[in-house]
Amino acid sequence: MSHHVVALALPGVVAFDLSTIAQVFGAPDEHEYTFAVASADGRTVASSSGFSISEVSDFQELACADTIVIPGYRPYIRPDEAVVTALQVAHANGSRLVSVCTGAFALAATGLLDGLDATTHWHDAPMLQQQYPAIAVKPEVLYVDNGQLATSAGVAAGIDLCLHLVRRDCGHAIASRIARRMVVPPHRAGGQAQYIEPTPAPAAHDFAELTDWIIDRLDQPLTVADLAAHSHLSQRQLARRFAAETGQSPLQWMLHQRVLAARHLLESSDLSIDGIAQRTGLGSSSNLRRHMHRALGVTPSNYRDTFRDR
Incomplete structure (x- = not known):
């Protein structure tokens, strides 16, 4: 029936x-x-x-x-x-x-x-x-x-x-x-x-200079100690104030920016998956795959296949 x-x-x-x-x-x-x-x-x-x-x-x-x-x-x-x-x-x-x-x-x-x-x-x-x-x-x-x-x-x-x-x-x-x-x-x-349009963090906050500095150095192995030293703060002060301003810890924010940068390169460049992982500070293709899947539910290759021509 x-x-x-x-x-x-x-x-x-x-x-x-x-x-x-x-x-x-x-x-x-x-x-x-x-x-x-x-x-x-x-x-x-x-x-x-x-x-x-x-x-x-x-x-x-x-x-x-x-x-x-x-x-x-x-x-x-x-x-x-x-x-x-x-x-x-x-x-x-x-x-x-x-x-x-x-x-x-x-x-x-x-x-x-x-x-x-x-x-x-x-x-x-x-x-x-x-x-x-x-x-x-x-x-x-x-x-x-x-x-x-x-x-x-x-x-x-x-x-x-x-x-x-x-x-x-x-x-x-x-x-x-x-x-x-x-x-x-x-x-x-x-x-x-x-498919959700990425929303960049607002530029007008107390750590705008620091976040710009981080984005220029995503390919480098930055630590919280590096960020604290650049900001002339202790690591504890940086973590508390950064979270209050952005809603994320410094490492969470930096990882989010690395995934955003990887998405941009997957859409717009011919770099290999390994090359993109290194360029964005994620280190290896397996690390990039893990973070892309956690954030978006897809692999880097799936993402590139979907959005490369846009």
């Missing part, structure tokens, strides 16, 4: 999110899933791209769904209470609820994510955390699967989550078949963290 998937298109639905959900679950010549699109009132719904989507069901369609997927939408205001209630009832009756990108704001409005990990597009993650503090928002991951509730990061991460759900429902072979049809990898390496 086919698994019935309903995409709930809220006003301002992101067309890409909706179309990728349909691509995974709505292919007419595949029989593992049946697919429908519903809106809050069963009427035409405007997308965020300026065109409208017609011939949709109303939210009563949610009552017969095995899985309900909420694509991203803008502005991500709280849905009508009737829609929130319908989602809560569907979940209580056993339906799996899934959000893609900013669809997490609608799913969060049900209260069902309270106490759980969840994600959304990294740009909107701080707002989701602010509006719903009971949710543990994870901006660094591509998706979070809590079983009957699942959320994905932005844009293409919705494909990653949908294919993951297919693997859960039908097995690896069918998920791989759908991925080949869509010309996407069945599984992407890493998480959302590698």
